[in-house]
Amino acid sequence: MDTGSRIFIAGHRGLVGSAIVRALNQRGFKNLILKPRSELDLLDQRAVNNFFQSERPEYVFLAAAKVGGILHNNLYQADFLYENLMTAANVIKAAADGGVKKLLFLGSSCIYPRAASQPINESALLTGPLEPTNEGYALAKIAGLKLCEKYFTQYGKMFISAMPTNTYGEGDNFHPEHSHVIPGMMRRFHDAKVKKLPQVVVWGSGKPRREFLYVDDLAAACLLLMERYQESATINVGTGEDCEILELARIIKEVVGFDGELVFDSSKPDGMPRKVLDVSRIKKLGWAPKVSLFDGLKKTYEWALANSKL
Numbered sequence: 001m002d003t004g005s006r007i008f009i010a011g012h013r014g015l016v017g018s019a020i021v022r023a024l025n026q027r028g029f030k031n032l033i034l035k036p037r038s039e040l041d042l043l044d045q046r047a048v049n050n051f052f053q054s055e056r057p058e059y060v061f062l063a064a065a066k067v068g069g070i071l072h073n074n075l076y077q078a079d080f081l082y083e084n085l086m087t088a089a090n091v092i093k094a095a096a097d098g099g100v101k102k103l104l105f106l107g108s109s110c111i112y113p114r115a116a117s118q119p120i121n122e123s124a125l126l127t128g129p130l131e132p133t134n135e136g137y138a139l140a141k142i143a144g145l146k147l148c149e150k151y152f153t154q155y156g157k158m159f160i161s162a163m164p165t166n167t168y169g170e171g172d173n174f175h176p177e178h179s180h181v182i183p184g185m186m187r188r189f190h191d192a193k194v195k196k197l198p199q200v201v202v203w204g205s206g207k208p209r210r211e212f213l214y215v216d217d218l219a220a221a222c223l224l225l226m227e228r229y230q231e232s233a234t235i236n237v238g239t240g241e242d243c244e245i246l247e248l249a250r251i252i253k254e255v256v257g258f259d260g261e262l263v264f265d266s267s268k269p270d271g272m273p274r275k276v277l278d279v280s281r282i283k284k285l286g287w288a289p290k291v292s293l294f295d296g297l298k299k300t301y302e303w304a305l306a307n308s309k310l
Contacts, residue, residue, distance in 0.1 A: 001029070001059050001102075001226060008033040008057035010042060010091055011064030016106060016164070018171040019219035020061050027223070033057050043083060048090040052098035060095050060103040061222060062088070062144075068178045070133055070203070070271055077136030084137060088144030092159065096151050104226050105148045105161040107141035107234065109211075109277055110134050112163075119278040122163070122234055131272050145234045152232035160229050162222065165238030165277050169215035169296060170303045174310055182212065185249060186301060189256040190310045199261035200253070203268035206246035211238050211276040214296035217289040224287050238277035239289050248293075255297045 001007065007024065011017035012034045024032060033055055040051050042064055066083040073080060088105065095103050112120045113128030130138045145161035152159050168182040176187055185202060192200045221237045229235060249262055291299070304310045 003028045004031055005029070005059055006031050006033060006055070006057045007059045007061070008035075008055070009061045009063065010087075011062070014063060014065070014067075015169065015171045015173070015215055016167060016218060016222075017061070017063035019169065019215040020063060020222055023216070023219040023223055042087045042090055045086075045090045048094045049097070052094040052100070056098060057095075058101045059226065060091070060100050061226070062091050062103060062105045064091070065106075067137075067173075067180070069180050069184055070269060072178045073134040073137055074269075077134075079136075080134070081136035081140050084140030085143055088140065088147060092144065092147050092151065095159070096155065096157055100157075102158040102226060103148065103160070104222060105144050105159065106222070107145050107161055107163045108137070109163055109165045109236070109238070109275060110138045111142050111145070112275075114272050118274050119240060119276045120236070121278040122236055122281065125234070133269060133271055149232045149234075158230065160225060160231065161234040162225055162237050163234050163277070164218050164221075165211040165213050165236075165275070167213050167215050167218050169300050171215065172300065172304075172309075174304055181210070181245070182248070182252070182297070182300070183304075185252050186256065186297075186304065187310055189252055189258045190301075190304075192260060193256055193258045197260060199263050200258065201263045201265050202245070202249050203265055204245060204270040205266045206244060206249065206264040208245050208270045208272065209242040209274040209276065210245060210248070211240070211242040212248070212293055212296070213238050213289060214291035214299070217291055220290075221282060221287050224285060225282075228285055235281050236277040236279050237282055238279045240277065240279040240283075242274065242276035243293070251294055251297055255294070255301050
């Protein structure tokens with residue numbers, strides 16, 4: 001890519017898409033193609049085809065997705081499977097037909113088997129059953145990355161895919177029911193602080209271990225992959241380090257400044273017992289995360305307060 005390249009960021013208003021836009025703007029890219037859903041519905045195949053034929057983007061970051069936390073993912077599996085499957089299929093096919101030079105499809109670490117060996121190497125894909133609570137979302141993401149892989153091998157299209165770990169930061173969704181673990185937990189601690197409640201209840205046992213990546217670090221990785229990565233196989237993006245949900249809750253409690261008690265409800269689902277990625281391949285390309293978990297959580301809380309998200 002050069003600074004004059006026509007670059008389409010699908011999902012530019014979301015957590016990851018907005019971070020990619022920030023990163024591109026900071027590096028002087030001037031020709032970004034940004035379309036809100038009101039102007040381009042990615043579930044509408046004809047509209048997507050017309051868009052690619054008229055706009056002729058040269059590069060595509062496919063960050064658009066229907067996302068949610070563990071409860072939402074589990075309750076609406078058909079919706080998550082359909083919408084993410086159709087979004088991936090429509091955009092990837094139209095990009096291939098429209099002569100796009102390179103496309104980066106963003107998936108999720110939930111594509112890997114529930115019982116995968118830790119840290120999870122890219123070779124673990126399709127070696128075992130998925131985590132049941134987000135199977136619909138994961139299947140759609142697997143289909144998307146495989147579609148990129150097949151266009152790469154059959155047609156020589158430079159369509160690549162990256163699988164980020166749990167991502168958080170500026171632009172996140174702090175909805176009390178539909179958010180991921182960090183913004184959801186941050187909202188509960190903030191509300192408890194404001195209302196002077198005696199305790200905050202966190203779902204699950206607190207024992208599962210998770211890996212968390214600040215979204216601007218992910219955006220930097222996406223630009224690097226667009227510039228340097230030229231393989232059909234998907235590549236992991238993460239910190240390579242994890243922590244217990246209990247530890248995460250304690251850090252968020254400190255960042256928010258909540259003085260009450262922390263309680264875990266073990267009757268609620270934990271999800272996978274552990275999920276941390278093997279990130280040796282992307283580190284060999286020269287990328288490494290820069291923002292620590294504590295600093296990232298602090299930045300996220302400050303952004304949420306400043307933008308009235310809590």
